[in-house]
Amino acid sequence: MKHSIARWALGAALLAPAAQVLADPPPLPPYQMRAPAPAGNRLSPGRDGKALFENHCGYCHLAAGMGTNLLVKQRLAAGAGPATALLANRDDLTAAYVHAVVRMGKGAMPPQTRVDATDSELDSVAAYLGRGK
Amino acid sequence: MKLVLPPRVGPKAFDAALTAFAGVVGKEWVMAGDADRDAYSDIYAPGPADQWPASAAVAPGSVEEVQAIVRLANQHTIPLWPVSRGKNLGYGTAAPRMAGSVVLDLGRMNRIIDIDARLATCVLEPGVSFFDLYEAVQREKLPLWLSVPGNAWGSVLGNAFEHGIGYTPYGLHARNLCGFEVVLPDGDLVRTGMGAMSGNHAWHLHPMSFGPTFDLAFTQSSLGVVTRAGLWMQPAPAASLELVFDIPNEDDIGWVIDTIAPLKIAGTIDQNVFVPSWLGKMVLKGQRHDFWDKPGAIPEWRVKELLAQYKLGYWQVALRLYGEEPVIRAKADVVRAAMARHLSAPPAEHWWHAGDPMNAMDTTMGVPSAAPLQMSDWVGGRGAHMGFSPVVPATAEHVMGQLKRSRAIIAAHDVDFYASFTIGGRFATNINMLMYDRDKPDQVANMKRLFSALIGETAKAGYGEYRTHLGWMDTVMDTYDFNNHALRRLNEKIKDALDPNGILAPGKQGVWPSAMRDQAKAGRV
Numbered sequence: 001m002k003h004s005i006a007r008w009a010l011g012a013a014l015l016a017p018a019a020q021v022l023a024d025p026p027p028l029p030p031y032q033m034r035a036p037a038p039a040g041n042r043l044s045p046g047r048d049g050k051a052l053f054e055n056h057c058g059y060c061h062l063a064a065g066m067g068t069n070l071l072v073k074q075r076l077a078a079g080a081g082p083a084t085a086l087l088a089n090r091d092d093l094t095a096a097y098v099h100a101v102v103r104m105g106k107g108a109m110p111p112q113t114r115v116d117a118t119d120s121e122l123d124s125v126a127a128y129l130g131r132g133k
Numbered sequence: 134m135k136l137v138l139p140p141r142v143g144p145k146a147f148d149a150a151l152t153a154f155a156g157v158v159g160k161e162w163v164m165a166g167d168a169d170r171d172a173y174s175d176i177y178a179p180g181p182a183d184q185w186p187a188s189a190a191v192a193p194g195s196v197e198e199v200q201a202i203v204r205l206a207n208q209h210t211i212p213l214w215p216v217s218r219g220k221n222l223g224y225g226t227a228a229p230r231m232a233g234s235v236v237l238d239l240g241r242m243n244r245i246i247d248i249d250a251r252l253a254t255c256v257l258e259p260g261v262s263f264f265d266l267y268e269a270v271q272r273e274k275l276p277l278w279l280s281v282p283g284n285a286w287g288s289v290l291g292n293a294f295e296h297g298i299g300y301t302p303y304g305l306h307a308r309n310l311c312g313f314e315v316v317l318p319d320g321d322l323v324r325t326g327m328g329a330m331s332g333n334h335a336w337h338l339h340p341m342s343f344g345p346t347f348d349l350a351f352t353q354s355s356l357g358v359v360t361r362a363g364l365w366m367q368p369a370p371a372a373s374l375e376l377v378f379d380i381p382n383e384d385d386i387g388w389v390i391d392t393i394a395p396l397k398i399a400g401t402i403d404q405n406v407f408v409p410s411w412l413g414k415m416v417l418k419g420q421r422h423d424f425w426d427k428p429g430a431i432p433e434w435r436v437k438e439l440l441a442q443y444k445l446g447y448w449q450v451a452l453r454l455y456g457e458e459p460v461i462r463a464k465a466d467v468v469r470a471a472m473a474r475h476l477s478a479p480p481a482e483h484w485w486h487a488g489d490p491m492n493a494m495d496t497t498m499g500v501p502s503a504a505p506l507q508m509s510d511w512v513g514g515r516g517a518h519m520g521f522s523p524v525v526p527a528t529a530e531h532v533m534g535q536l537k538r539s540r541a542i543i544a545a546h547d548v549d550f551y552a553s554f555t556i557g558g559r560f561a562t563n564i565n566m567l568m569y570d571r572d573k574p575d576q577v578a579n580m581k582r583l584f585s586a587l588i589g590e591t592a593k594a595g596y597g598e599y600r601t602h603l604g605w606m607d608t609v610m611d612t613y614d615f616n617n618h619a620l621r622r623l624n625e626k627i628k629d630a631l632d633p634n635g636i637l638a639p640g641k642q643g644v645w646p647s648a649m650r651d652q653a654k655a656g657r658v
Contacts, residue, residue, distance in 0.1 A: 060286070
């Protein structure tokens with residue numbers, strides 16, 4: 001699944017260099033199911049960061065999501081590979097950066113409330129996305 | 134976000150109220166920090182978000198907690214602004230109409246209480262998102278489809294409560310609601326429809342009450358907090374066929390409406406047919422500055438060049454038929470023949486059969502996605518947008534009149550034109566998407582003038598909006614002026630009877646309880 005998503009992101013990216021115009025968008029991948037919310041109290045630390053990321057951030061940050069699509073353009077403009085538009089593929093994120101973006105917003109991304117993601121959930125997600133550091 | 138307290142509530146009293154709320158939900162679910170207030174503000178606000186500031190938010194986890202919070206709100210005279218998931222993007226997000234209101238965030242109440250595949254219904258709490266429901270159906274492999282809006286990040290029920298629309302046969306979302314459970318402004322709990330009888334089996338099946346039917350009185354409403362509702366779903370069809378027609382010219386929208394609306398009314402077409410103008414396709418190809426690098430609206434000659442270059446029609450009709458394949462084939466013959474009377478080019482045709490994959494963004498097949506929001510990146514910046522959304526009769530003369538009128542007003546304000554007509558049967562919903570950069574004060578000021586002009590001129594011509602942003606709720610309610618605003622006066626009488634302290638969503642849709650009516654001028658654009 002991950003391979004096909006990366007290939008899709010690459011396909012979209014080849015057609016979407018920044019400051020140039022897209023040809024017809026490539027065929028879209030199928031809907032990607034999010035992981036179910038992991039069991040347990042939403043206020044307790046230590047729940048599965050990957051599952052929480054998919055469940056709470058997957059609305060926009062899985063394949064063909066709004067956030068992924070916008071990030072393809074930003075990543076290319078930054079000289080990075082398009083597959084890094086998927087946050088799970090990033091190795092340069094830090095937990096602190098994830099905290100800041102989630103709570104303060106970035107570009108078209110609104111700040112997320114503590115009902116969207118509790119502080120404990122955000123800690124787990126930030127640790128998962130920041131694992132490359 | 135600066136802290137604005139509710140009217141006539143001092144800091145000490147406010148603190149006491151929040152402490153009382155925390156006693157019900159736990160202190161973690163009372164959110165009153167600076168970052169919390171920012172997160173509940175209108176990210177796409179036309180101008181500074183602090184025109185509609187929440188003082189805090191509280192998130193109950195059960196019906197009993199909602200009741201307790203509502204009772205405490207009365208004791209402490211704290212206004213509550215209920216949101217289902219708070220993703221009403223373009224209309225105010227989670228932000229309250231009245232400054233200082235406490236957002237009652239129902240996002241934690243996200244149980245899918247029941248899905249009945251035989252009768253194609255489900256029962257939901259307000260925190261259930263379109264993604265949640267879609268995935269629950271997929272996991273159980275149930276033969277049911279959703280109807281989703283352009284932004285499916287939000288709540289299934291919340292979207293229906295705000296009269297949102299989708300692009301399937303179940304696209305008039307409020308019509309799919311059946312049987313509510315509601316916490317009234319005094320904390321009492323009522324069930325509507327057949328649910329008024331304890332243990333009744335037809336609560337979410339028969340859409341009317343014994344006596345007056347109140348369900349829709351709790352939509353776009355400040356009369357109660359809906360804690361669960363039934364929703365009718367589309368049985369999964371065996372097959373589907375998409376017919377895509379590119380419609381070359383602006384004025385062709387007249388015959389398009391006169392061709393499709395009768396087929397929809399007669400039931401040959403059962404979908405809500407979405408007809409977007411060309412910019413709907415261009416937003417997927419790049420940003421505005423890729424096509425036109427000057428500040429004003431893209432001029433006509435450049436639009437013509439772009440349509441030729443990218444082989445786009447001025448409008449596109451991507452019409453979808455659903456059901457058994459032989460029935461679809463027969464319907465498609467009727468649709469093709471009707472369209473061929475005006476258009477020589479045949480449609481592009483795409484078949485789908487049960488078991489075939491669906492792509493991640495097919496709103497006409499009920500697949501939830503937030504990606505259509507990408508259009509908000511057209512002008513860049515923070516992706517601000519507002520929808521001007523009048524409803525018109527689905528005939529050529531009304532649609533053309535509306536098109537020409539809004540087109541001229543939008544052009545006079547030097548703004549790009551991006552409109553769609555969604556044919557719902559006897560009416561069409563005309564959404565004019567206005568995209569702007571929130572961080573450019575000139576653009577914001579121009580957008581506000583434009584929005585007010587659109588409301589005023591459209592009402593003079595005899596049409597009203599179905600939904601609007603916080604800043605224009607009063608303005609739009611003012612346009613419903615029959616018999617000295619009799620509808621508003623009725624709303625106010627009911628509001629005052631049910632909510633004498635005015636604690637529930639004061640100002641929602643321009644309805645002000647007497648207890649808070651002195652606040653009505655603020656926050657009005």
